[in-house]
Amino acid sequence: MSAESVTLMKQAVAQAAAQEVKSGMVVGLGTGSTTAFVIQFLGERLKSGELSNIVGIPTSFQASVLAKLYGIPLVTLDDVERIDIAIDGADEVDPDKVLIKGGGAAHTREKIVDGLAEEFLVVVDSSKLVTELGSTFPVPVEVLPLALSPVTRALTNLGGEPVLRMGVKKDGPVITDQGNMVIDVKFATIHDPAELEKTINNIPGVVENGLFVGLATRIFVGELVNDQPVVREIK
Numbered sequence: 001m002s003a004e005s006v007t008l009m010k011q012a013v014a015q016a017a018a019q020e021v022k023s024g025m026v027v028g029l030g031t032g033s034t035t036a037f038v039i040q041f042l043g044e045r046l047k048s049g050e051l052s053n054i055v056g057i058p059t060s061f062q063a064s065v066l067a068k069l070y071g072i073p074l075v076t077l078d079d080v081e082r083i084d085i086a087i088d089g090a091d092e093v094d095p096d097k098v099l100i101k102g103g104g105a106a107h108t109r110e111k112i113v114d115g116l117a118e119e120f121l122v123v124v125d126s127s128k129l130v131t132e133l134g135s136t137f138p139v140p141v142e143v144l145p146l147a148l149s150p151v152t153r154a155l156t157n158l159g160g161e162p163v164l165r166m167g168v169k170k171d172g173p174v175i176t177d178q179g180n181m182v183i184d185v186k187f188a189t190i191h192d193p194a195e196l197e198k199t200i201n202n203i204p205g206v207v208e209n210g211l212f213v214g215l216a217t218r219i220f221v222g223e224l225v226n227d228q229p230v231v232r233e234i235k
Ligand SMILES: O=C(CO)[C@H](O)[C@H](O)COP(=O)(O)O
Pocket: 030, 031, 032, 033, 034, 035, 088, 089, 090, 091, 100, 101, 102, 103, 104, 105, 106, 107, 110
């Protein structure tokens, strides 16, 4: 599929998701190329007066920069008692609505914000739908730098193939917004994602992993039908 087609699907699903936000809502702002469009569309709705009085909670430096660019007022978790809706992307979505996230190394803050939201709306293009979790994407694990070696060994002992994520246009590893590193772990199969999520997080030095189990409430999928972008919701 061409890059243009994927962009069309991302824009369509982002537009549909942005319509789910109502005036006065506290909105979790996800990270990635799909949610970048969501933030843009929310900003446009605010500017046109169609939407008013929303505030955003960013899940990353990227989300915060985009929100400021598009005029969405930002607050922190200290300022609000609830998050009405969080809209975020994913790297894989399985039939049970279990996700792998963290392609942008933002899964730690994403899990906090998305997990607190009354509604967590996932926005993906159809390429992210998988029948077997972990078949196309490794599980990202954020780790404190001092614990890199023991955590890597522990992940190997769990049956994974850990690879330290390296920067692009930057020598050395990717550094997260929290100042940590990311190990991408490929598992041959993931039989019990809930158990694996807990087991990985139980390794001393692990901050958070990208398995999102039981958090997504709605999934919007953008796809192309007869070359036209359409959006469907997975029930
Ligand atoms: O989890 C994420 C960032 O940590 C992203 O939501 C995920 O990687 C999907 O990104 P994109 O919309 O660019 O495909």
